[in-house]
Amino acid sequence: MLPIAAVIATKPRLNLLIRHALPAIEAQRRKPDVVVVVSDRRHFSAEEQETLSRLAPSVKVVFGQNQNSQGAAGSWNTGFSILNKLYEDCYVAIIDDDDHWHANHLCSCEATSNNGQADVVLSGINVASGNAILARNIPQNISEGDFLTGNPGWQGSNTFIRLSTALRVGGYTDGLISCNDRDFAIRALQLDDLDIQYTRRVTVDWHINQSPDALSAVGSEQKLKGSAQFLKLHGGKMSPVQRKQFFRRMESLFGLTKSTIEQTVQGM
Structure with missing residues (x-):
């Protein structure tokens, strides 16, 4: 099986990392082999790195700073670059700093990957606001056209993709402020040989509009x-x-x- 790396892009928003993403990673039944935390706007201090590392004591945590245009796309691409130096190939599992993975998320994706043959594994995702579940998106048989008009359920936090495939797609579009997941999905689905598998179960909670600077904030x-x-x-x-x-x-x-x-x- 391929190694699994978790990647978090953050501004940084330490309170959200502490409350959501890192505890969810530590709770995984199948722990990632490494966690890469990329800060968009400034370096993490040594004290911050120590505090955050303590939240996932069973996993190696690597810190980096965005080396591209400011924003999530540049930060995710920086994470890909860091992983490209660590592994010949691996699965990259993205989680936003304010989202949550269920404890079976990584083991479910791994089990659905056909022993590491799949390029992408997509799980179902809850759209959550506070304690309310607004929708359950369980993608299957997605197409490029789906993403021209909306998003049938490939978000940042349920992205589970081979690093080699993400690089073949060209990474995320540097400087794109929002709609990153839709743009990435369109370009990925243009690959003729893309192998996508679906877990057909919800293992991710996408928390929308938790802060006014959220990329999906209404009217922003x-x-x-x-x-x-x-x-x-x-x-x-x-x-x-x-x-x-x-x-x-x-x-x-x-x-x-x-x-x-x-x-x-x-x-x-």
Whole structure:
């Protein structure tokens, strides 16, 4: 079996790492072989590294700082670069600092990987707000077109992908503010030989809008810019119907109108 590496990108938000991501990693039945924590905006102090490492005492924790454009995409790509120096290949399991893995998440993904042959393993994901579960997304048989109009359930925190495959995709799009998971999925699904397996069970809790600077915050500047960037990258692939579906979803979920997004695209 391939090694498994957990990757966390954070601004850093220490309180969320302490409350959510690191305890979830430590609780895994199948512990990752290494945890890579990438800080986006500054170095971790020695004291912070010690505090965070104590939360996952059974796992090796490696710290890094984003070496690319500021944001989650650059931080995840930095994590890939760190792992590329540690392993010939491995599975990369991403978890956002404010999300939660169920204790069986990594063992379920590993068991579904066909002994390390799968490029990607996707598990189900709860969309949670506070203590309420708003939706349960259990992806299966996903296609590129699904991600042009929305997201059927491939988020950051249920990404489980071979490092070699992530690098073949080209990593995340540096500088893309939001919609990173959809952009990455579209490019991954363009690979003719991509082998995706599905656990068909929920093992991840995606906590939405826990802070005003969340990339998915309703009506936020970061969501507007990220959506405009995504439209500029992939709008040409959309049919007229898909384009309408894209704008309808952006307005209903995030309060962003078609005219506002298109004006933002024109200003880029």
